[in-house]
Amino acid sequence: MLDTVAKLQGVSSIMQPQPIDRAGGQTSEAFLKLEGITRRIEQQTILDDVSLSVEEGQFISLLGPSGCGKTTLLRVASGLAPCDSGTVRLAGMDITGVPAHKRNMGVVFQNYALFPHLSVAENVAFGLKAQRRDRAAIPSIVAECLAMVQLAGFGDRRISSLSGGQQQRVAVARALAVRPKLVLLDEPFSALDRQLREVMQIELRRLLRSVNMTVIFVTHDQDEALVMSDRIAVMNRGRIEDYSDPASIYSRPKSLFAFDFVGLSTRMAARVVAADGDMLTLDTKYGSVRAKGRFYPGTSVIVGVRPESIGPAGDKSDAAGEDRNRLKLWLTDIVFQGSKRHLHFAAQESDRLVAEVNSAAINMFEPDSELSVSWRVQDTLVFPT
Amino acid sequence: MTSVAETVPGRASTSVHERRPGIRHRIDPWQLLVLPASAYLLLAFAAPLAVMFAESFHAGGGLSLANYDRVLMDSRGLQATANTVRYASWVTFGCVLLGVPTAMAMVRASSRTQMIVLIGMLLPMSSSIVVKSFGWMILFRRTGLINETLMWLGVVSAPVALLFTEHGLIIATISLKLPLMVLPVFAVLSQIPGQLGDAATTLGAGPVYRFRRVTLPLALPGIAVGFAIVFSQTAASYLIPTLLAGGRYPTLSKSIVESYIVSNAALGSAFSVVLLVTVGVVVWLSGRLGKDHQSAR
Numbered sequence: 009m010l011d012t013v014a015k016l017q018g019v020s021s022i023m024q025p026q027p028i029d030r031a032g033g034q035t036s037e038a039f040l041k042l043e044g045i046t047r048r049i050e051q052q053t054i055l056d057d058v059s060l061s062v063e064e065g066q067f068i069s070l071l072g073p074s075g076c077g078k079t080t081l082l083r084v085a086s087g088l089a090p091c092d093s094g095t096v097r098l099a100g101m102d103i104t105g106v107p108a109h110k111r112n113m114g115v116v117f118q119n120y121a122l123f124p125h126l127s128v129a130e131n132v133a134f135g136l137k138a139q140r141r142d143r144a145a146i147p148s149i150v151a152e153c154l155a156m157v158q159l160a161g162f163g164d165r166r167i168s169s170l171s172g173g174q175q176q177r178v179a180v181a182r183a184l185a186v187r188p189k190l191v192l193l194d195e196p197f198s199a200l201d202r203q204l205r206e207v208m209q210i211e212l213r214r215l216l217r218s219v220n221m222t223v224i225f226v227t228h229d230q231d232e233a234l235v236m237s238d239r240i241a242v243m244n245r246g247r248i249e250d251y252s253d254p255a256s257i258y259s260r261p262k263s264l265f266a267f268d269f270v271g272l273s274t275r276m277a278a279r280v281v282a283a284d285g286d287m288l289t290l291d292t293k294y295g296s297v298r299a300k301g302r303f304y305p306g307t308s309v310i311v312g313v314r315p316e317s318i319g320p321a322g323d324k325s326d327a328a329g330e331d332r333n334r335l336k337l338w339l340t341d342i343v344f345q346g347s348k349r350h351l352h353f354a355a356q357e358s359d360r361l362v363a364e365v366n367s368a369a370i371n372m373f374e375p376d377s378e379l380s381v382s383w384r385v386q387d388t389l390v391f392p393t
Numbered sequence: 394m395t396s397v398a399e400t401v402p403g404r405a406s407t408s409v410h411e412r413r414p415g416i417r418h419r420i421d422p423w424q425l426l427v428l429p430a431s432a433y434l435l436l437a438f439a440a441p442l443a444v445m446f447a448e449s450f451h452a453g454g455g456l457s458l459a460n461y462d463r464v465l466m467d468s469r470g471l472q473a474t475a476n477t478v479r480y481a482s483w484v485t486f487g488c489v490l491l492g493v494p495t496a497m498a499m500v501r502a503s504s505r506t507q508m509i510v511l512i513g514m515l516l517p518m519s520s521s522i523v524v525k526s527f528g529w530m531i532l533f534r535r536t537g538l539i540n541e542t543l544m545w546l547g548v549v550s551a552p553v554a555l556l557f558t559e560h561g562l563i564i565a566t567i568s569l570k571l572p573l574m575v576l577p578v579f580a581v582l583s584q585i586p587g588q589l590g591d592a593a594t595t596l597g598a599g600p601v602y603r604f605r606r607v608t609l610p611l612a613l614p615g616i617a618v619g620f621a622i623v624f625s626q627t628a629a630s631y632l633i634p635t636l637l638a639g640g641r642y643p644t645l646s647k648s649i650v651e652s653y654i655v656s657n658a659a660l661g662s663a664f665s666v667v668l669l670v671t672v673g674v675v676v677w678l679s680g681r682l683g684k685d686h687q688s689a690r
Binding site: 086087088108109110111112113114115117118119121122123124125134135137138139182183186192 | 586588589591592593594595596597598599602606607610611
C-alpha cells in the first residue's frame with residue numbers, strides 16, 4: 009500500500025502544481041497528510057497507525073462498516089478528536105496541535121447539525137461571523153452560497169420548515185461559505201431516502217468539483233463511495249486495508265475484506281495444490297481452478313470472482329479462446345435486478361456463488377438445474393485466509 | 394443516530410401544524426378529560442382568589458383603596474415589597490450564575506455522574522425547610538463553622554454578621570433553590586444534539602462564541618423556566634426569611650401572615666394581591682425572554 013501512495017504523490021504533484029506555493033517549497037508532500045494516527049479509548053484501539061495522503065482537489069472516500077474508525081479518522085483530521093500519536097499535516101504545515109476552531113475545515117455532519125434557533129441565512133453566515141470576516145461582504149457571500157446549492161431566496165426561512173434534502177444543502181452551503189481548506193463529509197446522505205440520495209450524490213460531487221475542493225467523505229455504502237470518489241480507502245478495524253481508485257478497488261482489491269465489502273461476489277474456500285511460477289492450481293469444493301498469485305502449495309486460500317466476470321460456458325466471451333476457468337454448478341435461484349439478473353448457485357459452508365447475466369439472456373436458464381459457468385483466469389482473485 | 398434526527402427542534406412541531414387543517418372547531422373528546430381537574434381548580438383556587446381579590450378592596454365597611462395605600466405607601470409595607478423583590482431577584486440571579494454552568498457540566502458528564510448529581514440535588518429537597526434553615530443558622534452563628542474558618546484562615550479578624558442579615562439570607566436561600574434552576578436548564582441542554590457544538594467549532598467558533606451564540610440561546614427556554622420557578626418560590630417563601638432574617642426584615646409573605654394574625658383579612662388580601670401581581674409580572678417577563686430568543690433571528 010505504501011508504494012502506491014508514494015507513486016500517487018509523484019504522479020499527482022506533476023499534474024497539480026498548486027501545492028508548491030502553499031507548502032512553501034515542499035513540493036513532494038501531499039496536501040493533507042495523516043501519518044501514523046493512533047487513537048485508543050479505554051484499552052480499545054479505534055485507529056491503529058493509520059496513514060493517508062490526499063492530493064489537493066481530490067475526492068477521497070473512507071469506506072468501511074460501522075466501528076471501523078472512519079468517523080474517528082475524520083474527527084482527528086478536523087481536530088474534533090485528539091489522537092494518541094501521529095501527525096496531521098495540511099498544506100505542508102503540522103496542524104496536529106491546532107484546535108478545531110482554528111483549522112478552517114468545512115464539515116457536513118450526518119444529521120446536518122444546523123442551528124435550529126437561526127434562519128437559513130444566519131446558519132450560512134455563522135462561520136463568517138465566528139471568524140470575524142469582513143461584515144460588509146457577508147450578505148453577498150451568503151446569497152452566493154445559497155444560490156450555489158439552489159436555495160436562493162430561502163435565506164429568511166426557518167430550518168424546521170425545510171425538507172431533509174434542503175437541510176442538507178444548507179449544511180453544504182454553511183460549510184463552503186468559510187472557503188475551507190478541506191471539506192469533510194460524515195455520512196451526509198444517510199438520512200435521505202434512496203432516490204433523493206442518488207440525486208444529491210451527483211449534485212454534491214459536481215458542486216465540490218466545480219469549486220476544486222479537497223474532500224474526505226465518510227460512508228459505509230460502497231455504491232456511494234464508487235460513485236463519488238477519485239480514491240477510496242477501505243477501512244477495517246482501525247486500519248486502512250486498501251487505498252486506490254474505485255476501478256482498482258473493485259476489480260483488484262488488495263484484501264479479502266475490501267473484496268467482500270465492495271460488492272456481492274463469488275467466494276470459495278480453496279487449497280493451493282500446485283504453483284508453477286505465479287500460476288496457481290487450486291482445489292475448490294466444486295472443482296479445480298487456476299489463478300495468478302504467489303502462494304506455497306498446501307496453503308488454504310479464498311478464491312474470489314466478481315459476479316459480472318462469470319458467464320455461462322459456451323457463450324460469446326467463452327468462445328474467444330482466452331485462458332478460462334470452468335465449473336459445473338447447481339443453479340438454485342434467479343434474482344431480478346432490473347437490467348441484470350443474479351444467478352445464485354448451491355454453495356457449501358461459507359462459500360458464496362453468484363453470477364450476473366443480462367436480463368435479455370434469461371430464458372437460457374432454469375432454476376434447480378446444473379449449469380456450466382466460466383470466467384477468465386486473470387479475473388480470479390486469491391486472498392490468504 | 395436516527396433518534397438525534399428526531400430530536401432536532403422544530404421537526405415535531407411542523408407535523409402538528411400540518412395535522413387536520415380544516416377541523417378547527419370540533420372538540421376532541423379526549424379534551425373532556427381535563428374537566429374534573431378544571432372543576433377542582435375553579436372551586437379550590439379561582440374562587441378563593443376572587444374572594445381574596447374582592448376582600449382586598451374592603452375597608453371601613455365599604456369599598457376603598459385604603460388597604461393598598463397601607464401596602465404601597467406605608468413605609469413598612471413599601472419596605473416589605475422592596476425587600477421581597479430584591480431578595481428574590483438576588484437569589485434568582487445567584488441561581489442562574491451557579492446553576493447554568495452546573496447544568497452545562499452535567500450534560501457533558503457520564504450518565505453515572507449525572508445520576509449521582511441528580512440524586513444529590515433531589516434528596517435534600519425531601520427534607521424539611523425548617524431543618525435546613527436551622528442548619529444554616531448553626532453555620533451562620535458568630536461562633537459557627539463559617540466564622541471560625543474565616544478567622545482561622547485570617548480572612549477576617551472579627552466574626553462577620555451573617556445570621557439575621559439580608560446577604561446571609563440570600564446565600565442560604567440560593568443553596569435551597571439551586572436545584573430548581575439546574576433541573577430545567579439541564580433538561581433543555583440535554584435535548585441539544587452534541588453535533589451542534591462540533592458544527593460551531595469547525596466553523597471557527599471558539600468556546601466563548603459557541604456559548605454566546607449556540608448554547609445560551611438554546612438554553613434560554615430552560616433558564617426562563619428556572620427563573621420563573623426560583624423567583625416565585627423565593628418571593629413567596631415564609632419560613633426561610635422568618636428563621637434566617639428575623640422580625641426586622643419585613644417581606645410580603647410575612648406581612649400577609651402578620652395581617653391575618655391580627656384578624657385584618659382585608660389588609661392580608663391586599664398584601665397577597667401585591668405579591669401575586671409582582672410574581673406574575675416576573676413570570677410573564679421570563680416567559681417572554683424564553684420565547685423571544687427562541688424565535689429570534
